[in-house]
Amino acid sequence: MTLLAVERIKLFTTRSPWWCALITxxxxxxxxxxxxxxxxxQEIPATVASTQFGYAFGMAVIMVLAALAVTTEYxxxxxxxxxxxxxxRTSALLAKTTVVALLALVIGEVSAFGSWGVGKLLKPNADLALNSSADWINVAGVGVVYALAAVIAVAIGVLIRHSAGAIALLLIYSLAVESLVRLIPSIGDDIYKWMPFNVANKFLTGSGASNGSRAADAGSPMSTAVLGQGWSLAYFAGFAAILLIAAIWSANRRDA
Structure with a gap:
């Protein structure tokens, strides 16, 4: 039995992934x-971007799922x-990370296209067709961001090893800390442009083309990141990879 199969069995024989998927x-x-x-x-037309308004809340739950996948073992x-x-140990942790990331990818795609489908159902006459690459990235890209967020959460779980601490850090950082950075006088906005979850949002929303004619007003708040969409994805993936490498290095140096 391969390591991936073992990690899949361990993950799906617990209740937390199922509950987290449902909540997402x-x-x-x-x-x-x-x-x-x-x-x-007239005032707030439905757009492709507005159907993905709740993706950040789902991502927070996905990170809880990923953190629990490793901290419960500790x-x-x-x-x-x-x-x-x-x-x-590196092989075991990479297998766990791969399984969790794939699950996050699937949940992300189901939630994104489910949200878009509900939008089409509620507003059949609205312009919600996926006619451009911006529209497709705004929807299909959610699963990719969820997968990378899961990698980050697994890495934090390995580094901290305690469920409460890892979850608290992940949620506080992703939902509050990055926004609070903008309050730093003079340099806050410049730092915020390079914060990882802000950059991930730039990958999804780009220049706002999927917001239709209302640009920055529709859908989730626009990212202030200076990178293009492709580089934003690479930056977020690099951030996740660095954290995972640090976590694996730490796990190999200390007792389980």
């Missing part, structure tokens, strides 16, 4: 229904059994 779908699709359902053609001591069975 309810949050993202529910927000899409609220936003699109209350839109109107909590109950099963990580010791894993490392005894697979002395090459």
């Amino acid at each position: 779908l309810v949050l993202t699709i529910g927000f899409a229904a609220l936003v699109v359902g209350n839109s109107n053609d 909590r109950f001591g099963t990580i010791r059994t894993t490392f005894q069975a697979v002395p090459h």
Whole structure:
């Protein structure tokens, strides 16, 4: 049995992934229904971007799922059994990260296209067709961002090893810290342009083409990142990779 199969079995035999997946779908699709359902053609028209308004809330849940996937093993001591069975810890952690990231990718795509589908159902006459690359990235790119966010969460889980601490750090940082950075006098806005989740948002929203004619007013808030969409994805992926490398290095140097 391969390491990927082992990690898949361990992940899906617990309840937390199922609950987190359900909560993610309810949050993202529910927000899409609220936003699109209350839109109107005169003042707040429904757009492709507005159907993805709740993706950040779903991403927060995905990071909880990913963090729990590793911290629960430290909590109950099963990580010791894993490392005894697979002395090459790097392989075990990479397998776990891959399985969690793939699950996050699937959940992200289902939630994104589900949100878009609800928008089409509620506003059949609105311009919600995926006619451009910007539209497709705004929807299909959610799964990619979720997968990379899951990698970040696994890395933080390995580094901290405690569920409460890892989850608190992830949620506080992604939902509050980056925005609060903008309050720093003189340099706050410049620092914020390079914060990882702000850059990830730039990958999804680009220049705002999927917002239709309302540009920055429709959908989730526009990113202030200075990178283009492709480079924004590369930057976010690089950030996730650096954290994962640091986590694996730490796991190899200390006791389980």
